[in-house]
Amino acid sequence: MSCKTALVRLGVLGGLLLGQVAGAASVYADEGLPAEYRPSVYAFIDAAKTKDHQAIARQISYPLKREYPLAAINNQQEMLTRFDEVFDDALLGTIAQSGVEQDWQSVGWRGIMLGNGEVWMDYDGKIIGVNYQTPLEARLKASLIAKQKSALHPSLREYERPELMWQTDKFMIRIDDMGNGQYRYASWNKGKSLNEKPDLVLKQGRLLFDGSGGNHSFQFKSGPYQYHCEVIVMGENDSPPGALVVYKNGIEILRQPVLAAQ
Secondary structure: OOHHHHHHHHOOOOHHHHHHHHHHHHHHOOOOOOHHHHHHHHHHHHHHHOOOHHHHHHOEOOOEOOOOOOOOEOOHHHHHHOHHHHOOHHHHHHHHOOOHHHHEEEOHHHOEEEOOOOEEEOOOOOEEEEOOOOHHHHHHHHHHHHHHHHHOOHHHOOOOEEEEEEEOOOEEEEEEEEEOOEEEEEEEEOOOOOOOOOOEEEEEEEEEEOOOOOOEEEEEEEOOEEEEEEEOOOOOOOOOOEEEEEEEOOEEEEEEEOOEEO
16 A cells, blocks of 8 residues: 555544554654655645635545544535535644644654644645544534434444444444443344344454554454454555454454445
8 A cells, every 4th residue: 555545544533543643653753844845835834824725625635534423525625615624713723833844744654744643744745634623523523423323223322432334245333432442343234224223232342453554453252252343544555444354262254344434
């Protein structure tokens, strides 16, 4: 996978994952920003100073991921329509007042970051991540979560934060953060709806990271079975968003790639 593809797939990372990547970036940040990358940063800063929505939209690499369950922004027109969701006066001010040498750093294959990772740029000068949430976007996210809850089976409506919703060849899978480092897995056989009772619910799952590239997995146990939802952030260009892998007594018995991720 190219550096750019890997970074685009990072998108906006929620909660613990964002903290892990930002922390790693702080450790491995290079000294200063090489001169060849500065013109793109200056252009982005100038666009923020003048609040030039068109220029900012042109400098973004699409799709621009937003934190689940918010939909990704797929093109310039969508960006212009949803601009205020992503860039408020506070973020534009932070960008406008940033210093290229002081506030922007090259972070290996991850690209170039502003501050502690609020904004990420690739080495082609494209914005590939905005890890900042405006109050407007936070309200929209809360509204979507409330709508999701009302559509779920009553047994699944209590959770702290939704993590993912996957469709594989045979299953619809949902994972929720229950708080205190605990996760819940629910799955329905293909063809069923989310307001039906799930066919399988597993609790007390854990989140594990695979290196510093962002790949991670949610892991659950049920007797001799282990269910791993492997989230692929850094993989090949044609890698799926993830995979469901089931083990029995440590032996893999099922592997299904994710066909669609919400």
